[in-house]
Amino acid sequence: MKRCLIYIDDINIQNSIDLLEVARQVYGDDTYETIGVNFNCNSKASMGAFDKIVQVMHPEIKIYDPVAITEVMAELQIKNSFNSILIPATPFGRILAPRLAMRLKTGLVADVTAISRKKDKLEVIRPAFSGRIMAGITCMSDGPLMMSIRQGVFNYEGDKSKPTEIINYEPKNFKDGHINCLYKKEKEQTYDIRESDVLVSGGGGVIRSFHYLKQLADKLDGQVSASRKIVDKGLASRNIQVGQSGKTVSPKLYIALGINGAMQHVEGLKQVENIISVNINSSAPICSLSDIVVEGDAMTFIEKLVEKIEETS
Amino acid sequence: MKLICLVKYVPDVDNFKYDYENNVLIRENVRLLLNPDDACAVAFALRVKARHPETLIEVVTMAPTTVKPHMEDLLRIGIDRGTIISDRLYAGSDTYATSIVLARYISSQIYNIILTGTHAIDGDTAHIPSQIGACLNLNQMSNIVRIDEEQFSETSAIFDVETENAVVTYEMALPSILSITRESKYKLPYVSRKDMERNVSEAINIVTNKDLAFEPEEVGLKGSLTKVISTYTKEFDKKNRIVVKADDEGIDLVYKYLKDKGFI
Numbered sequence: 001m002k003r004c005l006i007y008i009d010d011i012n013i014q015n016s017i018d019l020l021e022v023a024r025q026v027y028g029d030d031t032y033e034t035i036g037v038n039f040n041c042n043s044k045a046s047m048g049a050f051d052k053i054v055q056v057m058h059p060e061i062k063i064y065d066p067v068a069i070t071e072v073m074a075e076l077q078i079k080n081s082f083n084s085i086l087i088p089a090t091p092f093g094r095i096l097a098p099r100l101a102m103r104l105k106t107g108l109v110a111d112v113t114a115i116s117r118k119k120d121k122l123e124v125i126r127p128a129f130s131g132r133i134m135a136g137i138t139c140m141s142d143g144p145l146m147m148s149i150r151q152g153v154f155n156y157e158g159d160k161s162k163p164t165e166i167i168n169y170e171p172k173n174f175k176d177g178h179i180n181c182l183y184k185k186e187k188e189q190t191y192d193i194r195e196s197d198v199l200v201s202g203g204g205g206v207i208r209s210f211h212y213l214k215q216l217a218d219k220l221d222g223q224v225s226a227s228r229k230i231v232d233k234g235l236a237s238r239n240i241q242v243g244q245s246g247k248t249v250s251p252k253l254y255i256a257l258g259i260n261g262a263m264q265h266v267e268g269l270k271q272v273e274n275i276i277s278v279n280i281n282s283s284a285p286i287c288s289l290s291d292i293v294v295e296g297d298a299m300t301f302i303e304k305l306v307e308k309i310e311e312t313s
Numbered sequence: 314m315k316l317i318c319l320v321k322y323v324p325d326v327d328n329f330k331y332d333y334e335n336n337v338l339i340r341e342n343v344r345l346l347l348n349p350d351d352a353c354a355v356a357f358a359l360r361v362k363a364r365h366p367e368t369l370i371e372v373v374t375m376a377p378t379t380v381k382p383h384m385e386d387l388l389r390i391g392i393d394r395g396t397i398i399s400d401r402l403y404a405g406s407d408t409y410a411t412s413i414v415l416a417r418y419i420s421s422q423i424y425n426i427i428l429t430g431t432h433a434i435d436g437d438t439a440h441i442p443s444q445i446g447a448c449l450n451l452n453q454m455s456n457i458v459r460i461d462e463e464q465f466s467e468t469s470a471i472f473d474v475e476t477e478n479a480v481v482t483y484e485m486a487l488p489s490i491l492s493i494t495r496e497s498k499y500k501l502p503y504v505s506r507k508d509m510e511r512n513v514s515e516a517i518n519i520v521t522n523k524d525l526a527f528e529p530e531e532v533g534l535k536g537s538l539t540k541v542i543s544t545y546t547k548e549f550d551k552k553n554r555i556v557v558k559a560d561d562e563g564i565d566l567v568y569k570y571l572k573d574k575g576f577i
Binding site: 011064065066067070091094095096097098099100101102103105106107108109110111123127128129130132133134135136137138139140141177178179180181182183184185186187198219220238239252253263274275276278282287288289290291292293294295296297300301304305308309312313 | 481486561568
């Protein structure tokens with residue numbers, strides 16, 4: 001039986017549960033077992049989804065210390081010879097995964113967005129060149145198959161009522177990375193574009209009128225999001241960026257204003273039910289993905305549509 | 314104090330061209346630039362040097378020797394040594410093989426800290442800094458937006474890391490690897506007019522496999538543990554789109570669509 005170890009990042013546990021879908025795609029009809037591992041936290045939120053959970057408890061381990069966490073993960077791997085290790089590509093996961101891969105002398109594929117099989121050979125897909133092309137990658141090492149997986153791309157809909165076995169684990173070796181957290185300042189919580197049903201999104205074509213987007217978003221009970229061009233200009237925070245270097249979103253309605261829709265942007269749109277794009281160039285890439293293409297000025301579109309909604313309400 | 318900055322020269326992805334017929338990247342005449350995150354790391358090192366003039370900065374890159382003019386520009390703004398690790402044997406190295414090459418060179422040097430960028434805009438795996446950390450037994454942290462210059466010493470650093478919903482301040486013992494992001498807004502100065510023609514070739518240090526002595530199967534394509542087997546652009550489902558103008562008729566249609574779907 002194949003065994004797959006999944007790192008549970010307690011910043012967003014659902015993220016790690018969704019990696020069960022990656023395991024399912026990797027192993028298909030083979031029998032396999034999933035083992036979650038978490039550090040100094042209880043396993044309540046992940047009960048039922050994994051077959052087993054290894055609960056690592058150690059008073060000296062700091063959950064933000066890459067050295068300490070890598071050492072324990074390596075110890076687990078050496079003892080158990082898992083066939084694969086999956087790590088969510090959270091900020092910490094993207095530090096942990098390469099460090100662990102090097103420690104285990106095994107290949108790692110970063111920021112995986114799809115799994116494909118070609119004649120029984122597994123091909124792991126990831127974006128490259130800031131999302132402008134996709135690369136299919138194969139691992140050649142004897143060690144476990146290791147991947148970090150892009151957040152928000154896979155979605156686990158399988159069994160969540162498994163009789164999860166909890167294994168308390170006290171690591172033998174402890175290595176201190178000599179790092180201390182001095183303080184943490186929470187950012188002002190605005191909104192999470194990943195949770196919005198309606199996104200009104202602006203790109204390079206609305207640099208001058210980006211702040212008007214909120215008017216339309218308000219009328220549709222939605223939120224404003226942006227492409228990289230807007231964020232790079234400093235007009236919006238990276239928190240609301242859609243695309244390869246931003247977030248992957250799945251709203252019911254996406255209104256793209258002045259967005260060209262290069263692959264690295266479209267990469268951030270997953271299962272969007274309805275797309276309306278407004279662009280002076282109706283052959284922009286985003287237009288071929290749209291249900292309605294409005295050829296024209298985004299500002300005029302906002303004004304007229306807001307007016308129309310106000311008139312009729 | 315000695316600072317090592319690890320950098321990568323990357324193709325300008327905003328102006329890159331793709332040959333859709335043959336499904337390959339057009340690499341000819343692609344302009345190279347210093348990876349933006351890495352430029353911030355060098356810029357921070359220069360700020361330390363401005364405060365403590367006795368500081369030595371060495372910039373290390375693994376690249377073809379054609380990046381020499383770029384490296385000379387860094388020397389002209391105050392870097393003390395520019396090391397280019399270059400050997401045919403290393404061509405095609407994945408992040409694993411690249412890390413062991415860089416780590417072997419760095420392990421022969423004396424230093425207090427290694428500064429790097431977080432992401433490179435071409436590969437974008439962000440593997441190298443933490444993999445080198447594993448090789449050299451150093452801790453490493455990414456996504457750094459600020460390093461406290463006043464508290465920066467030979468033995469410890471205090472820095473801010475930006476995550477999705479918080480800014481976290483850490484203290485870390487040195488030597489270690491700190492990986493900065495372009496959100497830090499550390500900016501490289503321009504080469505001053507008087508330095509433009511300055512001869513800096515003596516400060517360029519070319520390192521080859523004669524120095525590092527890897528076996529051919531340890532590095533390059535042979536030593537890599539991952540392999541790119543295909544590249545393609547993603548196909549998206551095209552829809553039967555309706556094209557309208559941003560006039561009354563067009564707006565009516567959009568309005569009706571939104572109403573029918575329950576958005577209004």
